[in-house]
Amino acid sequence: MRTFGTGDLLFILAAARWTVALSLIAFAGGAIGGLIVALSRTSDIAWLRRASAAFVQLFQGTPLLLQLFLIFFGAPVLGFDINPWIAAGVALVLNSSAFLGQIWRGCIEAIPRGQWEAAEALSLSYRHRMRDVILPQAVRIAIAPTVGYMVQIIKGTSLAAIIGFTEVTRAGQIINNATFQPLLVFSAVAVIYFALCWPLSLLAAAIERRHRRALAR
Amino acid sequence: MNYDFQFGAVFAAWPLLLEGTWKTIELSVLAMLGGLAVAIVCAWAKTAGPAPLRWLVNAYIELIRNTPFLVQLFFFFFALPAIGLRWSAHTAALTAMIVNLGAYATEIIRAGIEAIPKGQIEAGLALNLKAHQIFRFIVLKPALKAIYPALTSQFILLMLSSSVVSVISADDLTSVASNLQSQTFRSFEIYIVVALIYLALALSFQTVFRLVYRRTFHYPDRR
Numbered sequence: 283m284r285t286f287g288t289g290d291l292l293f294i295l296a297a298a299r300w301t302v303a304l305s306l307i308a309f310a311g312g313a314i315g316g317l318i319v320a321l322s323r324t325s326d327i328a329w330l331r332r333a334s335a336a337f338v339q340l341f342q343g344t345p346l347l348l349q350l351f352l353i354f355f356g357a358p359v360l361g362f363d364i365n366p367w368i369a370a371g372v373a374l375v376l377n378s379s380a381f382l383g384q385i386w387r388g389c390i391e392a393i394p395r396g397q398w399e400a401a402e403a404l405s406l407s408y409r410h411r412m413r414d415v416i417l418p419q420a421v422r423i424a425i426a427p428t429v430g431y432m433v434q435i436i437k438g439t440s441l442a443a444i445i446g447f448t449e450v451t452r453a454g455q456i457i458n459n460a461t462f463q464p465l466l467v468f469s470a471v472a473v474i475y476f477a478l479c480w481p482l483s484l485l486a487a488a489i490e491r492r493h494r495r496a497l498a499r
Numbered sequence: 500m501n502y503d504f505q506f507g508a509v510f511a512a513w514p515l516l517l518e519g520t521w522k523t524i525e526l527s528v529l530a531m532l533g534g535l536a537v538a539i540v541c542a543w544a545k546t547a548g549p550a551p552l553r554w555l556v557n558a559y560i561e562l563i564r565n566t567p568f569l570v571q572l573f574f575f576f577f578a579l580p581a582i583g584l585r586w587s588a589h590t591a592a593l594t595a596m597i598v599n600l601g602a603y604a605t606e607i608i609r610a611g612i613e614a615i616p617k618g619q620i621e622a623g624l625a626l627n628l629k630a631h632q633i634f635r636f637i638v639l640k641p642a643l644k645a646i647y648p649a650l651t652s653q654f655i656l657l658m659l660s661s662s663v664v665s666v667i668s669a670d671d672l673t674s675v676a677s678n679l680q681s682q683t684f685r686s687f688e689i690y691i692v693v694a695l696i697y698l699a700l701a702l703s704f705q706t707v708f709r710l711v712y713r714r715t716f717h718y719p720d721r722r
Contacts, residue, residue, distance in 0.1 A: 343701040345662035347673065348694040355686040359502045433565065440567035444666055451569055464577035472566045472574065479565035 286463045291470060297453035298474050304439045304449060305478075307371050309432060312378025319383025321412070324390045334383065341380035347441050349373045354445045370442035378435055385431060389424040390416060426493060430486035433479045440475070450474050508683040509692050512675075519675030520696055526671055527658040529593060534600025534657070541601060542608040556605065563602035568660050571595050576667040592661075592669035600657050607653065611646035612638075644716040651708040655701050662697070672696060 322334035341349065354369040393416050401411040443452035454471035458464050509516075541559070544552045563571065575598075576591040586594075615638055623633040665674035676693040680686045 339702075340698065343659075343698040344694045345659040345673070345697055347662045347665075348690055348697060351676075351690045352687070352694060355680075355690060359687045361502075437565075437567040440569045441663065443569065444663075451567065451573075454570075454573070458577065462581075464573070464581045465579075468570060468574045468578045472562075472570050475566045475570060476562065480561065483561070483565055 284461055286457070286461045286466045290457045290461060290467075294450060294453045294457060294467075294470055294474065297448055297450050298478070300447070301436065301439050301449040301474075301478070304370055304374065304442060304447070305432070305436045308374035308378050308435045308439065311371070311375030312382050312435070315375060315379025316382025316386055319379055320386035320390055323383065323387040338380045338384050341377050342384070346373065346377050346438055347444065349377055350441055350445055366442060366445045366447035369445060370439070370447050374435065374438060374442075377438065378431070381431060381434070382428065385427050386420070386424055389420040389427075392423055393419050423493070426486050426490040429482055429489065433482050433486070436478050436482075437475065502687075504688060505685060506688050506692070508685050509679065509688050512679050512683075515675050515679065516672070516692070516696065519670070519672035520700070522670045522675075523658065523661060523672040524700070526593060526596065526664070526669075527654070527661055530596035530600055530657060530661070531654050533593070533597035534604050537597060537601030538604030538608050541605040542612060545605065545609055546612055560602045560605055563599055564606075568595070568599055569663050569666065571599055572663060572667060588664075588667045588669040592664035592667060592671075596657060596661060596664070599660075600653065603653050604650065607646050607649045608642075610649075611642040614645045615642055640716075647708075647712055647716065651704075651712075654708075655704055658700060658704065659697060 319334050319338060322330045323338070325331055325334075350369065350373040353373045354364065354366070357364040357369065397415055397419065398411070401415040406415065439449055440451040442449055443455065446452070448456070450471055454467050458467040461467065541556045545556045548556070572592065572595045575595040576588060579591075580586065619637050619641075620633060623637045628636070661671060662673040664671055665677055668674060672693060676689050679689050683689070
């Protein structure tokens with residue numbers, strides 16, 4: 283048994299890049315999926331609305347841990363080769379697609395009805411109505427909750443540790459098993475997450491405050 | 500795909516699954532009650548308490564909301580016993596859940612308190628209502644109505660994230676699934692069934708919360 287030293291701290295710090303990488307993958311994939319979900323939820327086509335609603339309900343109604351397990355243990359059964367990287371990436375992308383889709387759907391629906399009618403009166407096609415009229419306005423409302431949701435994604439990546447993906451939490455577990463100084467180790471882990479998440483939380487709050495002031499004027 | 504699904508072993512274990520489901524419900528409800536108690540005290544401290552107390556509550560909220568629940572769980576289960584606090588996995592899990600929910604619920608309740616316009620309280624005074632009547636009808640009920648949706652969805656999130664406590668071998672539905680998995684090797688089938696149980700739990704709680712809302716808060720809003 284050894285004591286917790288600089289080398290151990292560096293090991294945990296180095297693992298933080300995998301937390302960041304996984305978060306970025308989850309956010310990028312979740313943004314694409316979320317846009318599809320949000321557009322489907324607000325679509326005129328009934329089956330598309332129903333299918334996306336079911337997708338959201340499924341991923342918001344079950345634990346992220348179980349989604350991770352289902353993909354990690356289910357993929358080999360279905361004949362796919364899988365490792366913790368892919369399993370964690372896929373689970374987090376699907377999960378954030380559902381949550382971001384739901385958030386952005388609210389932002390799209392918050393655009394006053396008159397804007398939709400005006401776009402329709404100008405006989406803009408669906409594509410132009412969305413791209414040039416609705417989405418640019420919806421994006422402005424969406425920024426604060428989206429930045430806030432990024433904090434949830436970063437925290438969610440910690441669950442990848444459970445299927446053996448070595449990011450910050452797993453690195454902490456490994457070092458703790460070697461040094462047996464859980465107080466130090468998990469404090470260090472918590473500080474790293476805090477350093478990643480807090481600036482985003484502050485940013486989200488600042489954007490929201492500015493937005494509210496702009497509305498109050 | 501030529502996989503032979505065998506749900507027999509999973510369904511044969513239904514008493515275990517039922518017990519696990521009950522433990523998850525129990526854990527979530529206890530954590531909800533404890534978390535609400537913590538949150539009410541913290542919300543009071545944050546809105547009306549002295550400055551050092553406000554600062555302390557803010558630090559607590561920021562710390563909990565910006566670190567993963569899994570790390571908080573490890574902290575309570577591994578770190579605190581190392582400095583002399585001995586407790587079971589179950590107690591550590593419940594405490595971690597209470598502390599976690601307390602931080603989120605504090606912010607929700609504070610928002611509810613601040614949502615009551617001062618003019619309404621003054622109107623209550625002008626109508627010669629007694630202090631407890633003002634609190635009950637003008638502050639408490641509208642505040643509860645305002646925060647009810649946020650609070651109940653936070654509860655469902657808590658129930659779902661409680662699956663993580665299986666990692667420290669606290670008893671819940673997911674830990675039953677993990678045990679079954681290591682006995683039968685039918686991991687895919689087990690996790691499908693357990694995920695569906697969680698979905699059913701989330702939907703049932705949603706329905707119950709909606710019914711309670713309709714019965715309790717069904718009166719016209721100011722418009």
